[in-house]
Amino acid sequence: MAQQEYMAGMLRLLILNELSRGEGYGYGIARGIQQRSGGDLTVRPESLYPVLHRMEQEGLLSCKWIEADNGRPRKVYRLTKKGQGRWEKGRVQFTKQAQGALKAIGADLEPGSAGS
Amino acid sequence: MDTRFGHPDDWGLSPERHSEIANELSDHLDCLQADEGGDAAQAAEAKLATPWVRRRISSAHIADQLTTTLLRWPTSVEWREWMWLGFWIVLLVGGVLASAHLDASHAMDSNSFWATGSYNISTVTIQQPILFYADTLVWLLAGCGIAGLISQLLLISGRAWQKGKGVLLARILHLNTILVTVGILAVTLLKSTYSSPQFPANVEIEPVLNVYTYSIGVVIIIAASLILRPQRLWPIALFCTLLWAGTVLTAPVRSDVICTFAHSASMSDVSVQSYLDKRWQEHGYTLVDGGEYQIVSHAFVLHCSNYMRVPYTNWHEDVPASMVVDKLTVASLATAPLHNTLHSLMWLFIPIPLTAVVVMYMLMLFQHRLRTPARLSLLLLGTVSLCFLIAPFLYSLMAIHVGHSPNMSFWHSTLMRLNLLPFDPSFGPLPGLLRLLRDSHNPLHVNLKYGLLFASWLPWLMLYIISHSSLLSHKAANPDMETT
Numbered sequence: 335m336a337q338q339e340y341m342a343g344m345l346r347l348l349i350l351n352e353l354s355r356g357e358g359y360g361y362g363i364a365r366g367i368q369q370r371s372g373g374d375l376t377v378r379p380e381s382l383y384p385v386l387h388r389m390e391q392e393g394l395l396s397c398k399w400i401e402a403d404n405g406r407p408r409k410v411y412r413l414t415k416k417g418q419g420r421w422e423k424g425r426v427q428f429t430k431q432a433q434g435a436l437k438a439i440g441a442d443l444e445p446g447s448a449g450s
Numbered sequence: 451m452d453t454r455f456g457h458p459d460d461w462g463l464s465p466e467r468h469s470e471i472a473n474e475l476s477d478h479l480d481c482l483q484a485d486e487g488g489d490a491a492q493a494a495e496a497k498l499a500t501p502w503v504r505r506r507i508s509s510a511h512i513a514d515q516l517t518t519t520l521l522r523w524p525t526s527v528e529w530r531e532w533m534w535l536g537f538w539i540v541l542l543v544g545g546v547l548a549s550a551h552l553d554a555s556h557a558m559d560s561n562s563f564w565a566t567g568s569y570n571i572s573t574v575t576i577q578q579p580i581l582f583y584a585d586t587l588v589w590l591l592a593g594c595g596i597a598g599l600i601s602q603l604l605l606i607s608g609r610a611w612q613k614g615k616g617v618l619l620a621r622i623l624h625l626n627t628i629l630v631t632v633g634i635l636a637v638t639l640l641k642s643t644y645s646s647p648q649f650p651a652n653v654e655i656e657p658v659l660n661v662y663t664y665s666i667g668v669v670i671i672i673a674a675s676l677i678l679r680p681q682r683l684w685p686i687a688l689f690c691t692l693l694w695a696g697t698v699l700t701a702p703v704r705s706d707v708i709c710t711f712a713h714s715a716s717m718s719d720v721s722v723q724s725y726l727d728k729r730w731q732e733h734g735y736t737l738v739d740g741g742e743y744q745i746v747s748h749a750f751v752l753h754c755s756n757y758m759r760v761p762y763t764n765w766h767e768d769v770p771a772s773m774v775v776d777k778l779t780v781a782s783l784a785t786a787p788l789h790n791t792l793h794s795l796m797w798l799f800i801p802i803p804l805t806a807v808v809v810m811y812m813l814m815l816f817q818h819r820l821r822t823p824a825r826l827s828l829l830l831l832g833t834v835s836l837c838f839l840i841a842p843f844l845y846s847l848m849a850i851h852v853g854h855s856p857n858m859s860f861w862h863s864t865l866m867r868l869n870l871l872p873f874d875p876s877f878g879p880l881p882g883l884l885r886l887l888r889d890s891h892n893p894l895h896v897n898l899k900y901g902l903l904f905a906s907w908l909p910w911l912m913l914y915i916i917s918h919s920s921l922l923s924h925k926a927a928n929p930d931m932e933t934t
Contacts, residue, residue: 361477361478362481379498380497380498383507384508391510402477406476407473
């Protein structure tokens with residue numbers, strides 16, 4: 335249960351991170367997370383979409399429907415002010431926690447990676 | 451709408467919400483196909499068609515599932531479920547009704563039996579043993595009704611759970627409204643039909659199928675299901691388990707009443723007549739001189755011991771005569787001395803506590819999505835509904851309020867049914883609640899009964915408020931509309 339909560343929290347942070355760079359749609363967000371993690375993190379649709387919808391309900395994201403290149407409707411998300419605030423706060427918190435955890439286990443972050 | 455993601459009913463979602471999710475998933479699959487090829491997209495599509503993945507994706511839309519399932523017309527599958535549920539309810543209520551009629555027809559009032567002046571034993575009506583078999587048959591029907599009802603409730607809940615929490619909550623609300631309404635109507639109608647057992651037997655009973663033998667049976671069934679084909683054994687095992695839980699403790703026991711008449715044989719007919727006339731004038735009734743009766747119970751599902759009744763009248767001493775004893779097996783009684791037939795109906799009330807959970811969930815889900823007046827109304831109705839739902843249970847648990855001795859509470863009767871305390875066959879499920887529902891004299895009991903009925907319909911009023919609150923309208927109905 336704690337593991338699930340941790341992973342859900344992590345996914346929310348990753349989504350906020352992706353959308354902090356600009357608006358995005360479901361597949362694009364999943365692909366962005368995968369690429370930015372060097373292929374270490376893969377987000378499945380059944381994990382991604384419930385979290386996106388909950389964040390939308392909580393007012394962290396706003397959405398609009400546009401027409402994709404293939405003519406199909408596409409739902410595009412972007413951060414709201416509330417989501418932006420959550421992202422900034424979450425990034426600082428997560429960085430501190432990650433640094434603390436890495437120190438605790440005797441590892442270290444690569445130079446320049448913290449807080450970037 | 452993309453047909454790859456089924457019908458909205460498969461997800462328990464509204465058409466608008468389903469369309470939105472289907473479009474989003476279609477876009478996902480199209481992008482995947484463009485990036486990684488058709489095989490990857492097909493694998494992902496197959497995975498998205500599985501119930502557990504759909505359930506997970508729709509987990510963010512519990513409120514939508516709840517309101518949609520409650521407000522839409524039942525699907526064909528749901529109609530079938532309702533028809534089966536109705537069949538089991540009819541079987542249960544019909545079995546109880548028939549049993550009550552049989553009990554009332556052959557349960558004898560011991561006082562009137564001895565006071566009819568029937569000193570001549572040839573005038574005693576001998577009950578037909580067929581009544582016992584008829585009573586056993588209706589008992590079995592009611593038992594099948596109970597087992598089928600609970601199995602059907604589990605089946606409906608299981609199917610709803612597969613679709614999502616919102617669908618499950620809606621189905622619980624459906625079931626509760628139906629069961630409480632039918633249950634209260636049935637108890638109200640039957641209480642006037644049914645008269646309590648009139649021939650007090652007080653047969654001592656020792657259940658053969660107690661918790662220990664039952665546990666052994668469960669272990670055997672589990673072992674057999676592991677060895678054999680579990681998918682075929684489990685439904686039978688479940689049905690048998692529920693049949694046992696619902697019926698064994700109320701099984702009819704065939705009991706013969708053997709009357710022993712003693713009368714003064716040496717008197718002439720004239721002196722007998724004059725004696726009886728004199729007795730009539732003095733006492734207003736003409737009893738035979740003396741006697742006693744004995745009830746012999748025959749083991750069926752339960753092991754019963756015999757019970758000897760004390761003599762029913764004094765031996766008179768003023769008529770000098772030698773006594774002649776005649777014995778007569780008067781009746782084959784079933785069920786009447788042993789249990790209250792209406793107890794079986796209380797199985798209909800078992801899901802009520804689940805409704806309290808639904809009401810709580812509705813309050814939590816919708817509180818922050820409504821305008822302030824609607825929110826206050828919802829809070830008020832929810833509180834009233836919870837109070838009326840819980841009050842009869844709490845009140846009847848304190849069994850002293852409804853006619854039992856203080857120690858005859860629900861838990862006490864449960865412990866007795868598990869053979870952990872001395873057994874008393876007069877208990878069924880929720881004995882205190884049954885007494886409360888049957889009482890039409892105490893105003894508090896009547897208020898609690900109709901309060902329960904009221905509370906089972908209140909969540910529908912809550913739903914009306916929810917569905918008419920503008921903040922809950924589907925923002926995604928128009929794909930071009932931006933939401934914040």
